[in-house]
Amino acid sequence: MKALVYDGPREVVVKDVPDAKIEHPTDALVKITTTNICGSDLHMYEGRTDLDPGMVLGHENLGIVAEVGSAVVKLSPGDRVCVPFNIGCGFCRNCEEGLTAFCLTAHPDPKMAGAAYGFAGMGPFWGGQAEYLRVPFGDFNLLRLPEDAQEKEADYVMLSDIFPTGWHCTRLADMQPGDSVVVYGAGPVGLMAAYSAMIQGASKVMIVDRHPDRLRLAEQIGVIPIDDSKGDPVEQILEQTRGRRADKGCECVGYQAHDPQGHENSAMTMNRLVDSVRFTGHIGVVGIFLPQDPNAPDKLEQKGRIAFDMGKFWFKGQKVGTGQANVKHYNRQLRDLIHEGRAKPSWIVSHELPLDEAPSGYQHFDARDDGWTKVVLHP
């Protein structure tokens, strides 16, 4: 089958690879019809992670069940399904508690928790930027889509990762209706966090970024754009909140945060969030931080550490919740919101490309070229 393969830093290529197939009685095989490029694909694309060449990328996948293993009872060939980026078993302690991003079974290394498709450090599972995808524990992992699956395919595919991930960030921040919320980072995940806050009844949502195309997308859904290249974002948040600061904060940037002058500073958004959020406020963090980052410019960062404002954080009585989204914990409800016409996450899609043009999509998205906010591929 054809698939997009990682060949080394900033080298991805579409080529023939062995067909994905059923390997265990609980597997399902999905013919991929839509698969996105994710911001976390860029960490791998840029060579910052330790991904070995040869991996098929792609963890935002949607398609049609092609074949099922002998133990599968819920699914039939022909079902349209969305694939959560995390692979869960459904019966370990974490999966049972809804913490499917930290499955204790799927990853071959027993010291690890969590597995994903086409993802550095998350197991050997090939991704879905390909014609077919093998899905372990099919009954547990696959989300069936209703009769408007094709018509709203660009919306439903967002259920694989970024819509639940943005939503997760608001839950980690314990956002409540009526709250004011500030989101740092207006990439696809940050935009989804802001959108999730709006859907859940935030009174005011602010988003901090400096790319005009992203800030414009935020404005389209009623979110207040804060351009941090035009002044201290904390000061701007103070103005927006009559000096009260935001009730809750969302970190959607991660370890590769840059200041407006282009210098990497992995502690910047966390410390700004502590400053932007009120006493007793909560902060959700879905931007990725790495346990080790040997290529980082800073010595602390190489060990996965940041110079964190612990004193201010403690004194303010704040809370922080972190980690990859447990997609399955949210995707049914978000599917229903899309189906009933109450959510339309596809508003951020800027480009739909055939799989063959994926390498060009990676290049533009990685360069943050103006207007390349979200790239969707159709194998």
Added chain:
Amino acid sequence: MKALVYDGPREVVVKDVPDAKIEHPTDALVKITTTNICGSDLHMYEGRTDLDPGMVLGHENLGIVAEVGSAVVKLSPGDRVCVPFNIGCGFCRNCEEGLTAFCLTAHPDPKMAGAAYGFAGMGPFWGGQAEYLRVPFGDFNLLRLPEDAQEKEADYVMLSDIFPTGWHCTRLADMQPGDSVVVYGAGPVGLMAAYSAMIQGASKVMIVDRHPDRLRLAEQIGVIPIDDSKGDPVEQILEQTRGRRADKGCECVGYQAHDPQGHENSAMTMNRLVDSVRFTGHIGVVGIFLPQDPNAPDKLEQKGRIAFDMGKFWFKGQKVGTGQANVKHYNRQLRDLIHEGRAKPSWIVSHELPLDEAPSGYQHFDARDDGWTKVVLHP
């Protein structure tokens, strides 16, 4: 009246000061019968904070209502009461949500949240290591005690701070029945955190310290002592949990953490907790961290920062909750547990002294002299 006054680093003196009195219609005046020396009094005693000489110390207070202001309706002279260390108004947004440690009214500086008696940075309110204490918003702040108030005075006085603070730590860590819990720090607050975990049905509670007297007290309530002077505590926790690490963790040490060799390292316990707690586990932090600490040995610490293992923390999907305890959120239930004979926090008391001997109590407690685990004063 007689009171214990801070005169400068390691200088406290018992002397005559102007009488505490009713200043506002909602005030109550309490004749103090028992008042403790707290571990956080030592931060002030040692001169590490910016407390001005002349302050009356003491925020762990219990006594008898002597007089009430004209607006007070719940209390009458003669009522035996315990005084939460935080001063709340009862009607600001934070107090209404139970976040009385972050009252927006009581502290005279409108940018601050939270006030306390005899406490650096928490307002001008005199403490209760004295004959009398003025309690603002008396109806809201004072907890009435039942008919066994005198008999169990050494238990009920713990409701003013350390029992709720230890309990708060387990709630910040979202401890659930059946969980395994590790507590760093076996001072009075850490012992109360361990005790709180036991009362709430933890399956296994471990506590890390190196003072034999403290570890012995922990053992008395069924807690497993871990001596970090005898080996890496994380390794010992792995052994105790069959390699699973603890479900939840409690930080009861704070910014003045020392390694067994005596070097201060403010990041040590936080990073060890990230390591000691499993994927998706929660960590509660009631050990104090300061927004600025100009006298700290380390440059980061002077700015209130620590070199935090953010990458590992995020990768494990952990959560951290922090801050002073909202005493009123817990003190009724804990009072009822004491009254019904289900809790007896006074087991940690090592010394009961008259107020006049308080300076000697400070000296021994500050020196961590063997056996000086908790000092109770009787004015």
Added chain:
Amino acid sequence: MKALVYDGPREVVVKDVPDAKIEHPTDALVKITTTNICGSDLHMYEGRTDLDPGMVLGHENLGIVAEVGSAVVKLSPGDRVCVPFNIGCGFCRNCEEGLTAFCLTAHPDPKMAGAAYGFAGMGPFWGGQAEYLRVPFGDFNLLRLPEDAQEKEADYVMLSDIFPTGWHCTRLADMQPGDSVVVYGAGPVGLMAAYSAMIQGASKVMIVDRHPDRLRLAEQIGVIPIDDSKGDPVEQILEQTRGRRADKGCECVGYQAHDPQGHENSAMTMNRLVDSVRFTGHIGVVGIFLPQDPNAPDKLEQKGRIAFDMGKFWFKGQKVGTGQANVKHYNRQLRDLIHEGRAKPSWIVSHELPLDEAPSGYQHFDARDDGWTKVVLHP
């Protein structure tokens, strides 16, 4: 001052009564500018309750602080405020837990929990369908309004009761984003429950009633009207939910439920809700039920009992939450939603009348005359 006084069944009259005034240091006196007629005023108006003649009615009040007692610190004359219908003290166990509808201090009868203005069985407190209102525990009870208070007065007055009451119903039902919700009763409270569900991100909200004017108002905010005079509402809900029934249900009718033929049947809506909601679903009940109802047509009902489908309820593993709304638990956040333009509850107002015309307003509203959905009075 002028006030609307209950004179007996279906007899209300506007007349001069003694001026409301400060009686305790914590009181505030409010000059009323807007006050609504509530559906629960009709229970009293109809003489179904044991209200004594002479009571000033009105528990949905908004106005300007005219005077404050000596202990009041938060409020100043001239502040525009909204008055929650429940009177809380702020320091009893229930108020501290946010259960201000069940205050243990305000009601003179120590066996009762909860007090309100101008309300049968809720204490001797006069209502606000008058020129002035005495508000006990002013600092605790009054909600300050922002600079758009006058401009949005018809929205902010809804914070006194029906908007928080409708919202409370969704919280009692534990409504989650993405849920389908059915509301029984499209009176003002039912409409607010439906509106609250929409704001919090329900995927689909259905409302059951038979009055065309009410169902039209529901449609205006995207809610699906279900006319129970045109067929079994449970069947209609099954159709709307592909046979799955609603995830959550709201009871906004109460003990005086009638079937479409006009017969009173106090068990009807509860049993229909059990049938309308899925296995494990939750039901919130803010429609009023009375502990005794001597004038009820049915013998069970006279004792405050209903013939409840306990077997089906238990078998389905459902939950029910009940009771008057703890207004203060919601009114800050709802105020912020109004202020930021994210909620506009005044869309249900049908009539604004001067106080003198209140008796006519009662008559039309009680008759459920077409188009009389919500009456607002201006003293």
Added chain:
Amino acid sequence: MKALVYDGPREVVVKDVPDAKIEHPTDALVKITTTNICGSDLHMYEGRTDLDPGMVLGHENLGIVAEVGSAVVKLSPGDRVCVPFNIGCGFCRNCEEGLTAFCLTAHPDPKMAGAAYGFAGMGPFWGGQAEYLRVPFGDFNLLRLPEDAQEKEADYVMLSDIFPTGWHCTRLADMQPGDSVVVYGAGPVGLMAAYSAMIQGASKVMIVDRHPDRLRLAEQIGVIPIDDSKGDPVEQILEQTRGRRADKGCECVGYQAHDPQGHENSAMTMNRLVDSVRFTGHIGVVGIFLPQDPNAPDKLEQKGRIAFDMGKFWFKGQKVGTGQANVKHYNRQLRDLIHEGRAKPSWIVSHELPLDEAPSGYQHFDARDDGWTKVVLHP
């Protein structure tokens, strides 16, 4: 294999039946070593339900994995396991939310939610009062036991039903540490509810019954016995709580409640609980109520209805949660409590019998013969 088979009202017989075997790739086959007689077996034994003769009874099962299907990955022959009484699939909406008592897959009737072994109305699955038991979805359903499995077999078997069911009742009642709790019914489930409340830190637990042997067992764990044959239990609860009533209540009796004179009254415990619990208190109901009960003496009860004190319940702002326990939601934590020596639920076992003597065990337990509190069978 040998099994206990229901032959008709009060007729159970141990006889040879076809061997249980693997029927689906996800099945596991368990050799039963311990299996209990449950109070709900008695509803079937007495012929009150519509169970067809020929069913193998027994839903409280523990044993050793004998064989696994081809899709099973977690389990191996020889593993010692406890079997939850509910059969869940692990991937339907309810199982994913932890509501395994309401699985949407396992029961063959698509309108039903929930399946169980050897249980009227819960599907065709044979019970475990037999030599072998087929367990569908083995990886999901079976709980592995640690190295002390044999030594503590009488404790671990309680994880199959009554310990989690009692615990569930306290969770449905939202019991919090420090609460006072009243449990109606001191059968095995009621005793486990009381025990669960003690473990979770209740300040005072009261239990209402009239059988001296049961009340004695309650006293052994520090629970206050209330004998309702010696006076109104509500009055006794008022005395125990200084007139405050209990904070939370547990219903562990169900539809076959009898008054001390022996008359069945299915509404009695629910209405007494409403009366016994304070304003805003919660009530958990795990006693079984049936949607229809054609053989009931009362006309309302035949339709599954009770004459419920809705008015008082609403006026007090109480909440009720109901339904069978989601065993898997609790059994890991309770297993860990047993393993660490913090819980020992076997204290209620009165008789251990070989399977052949099961009919005699049914007879004595059904007769509530003195001292027959819990019967454990060993096939």
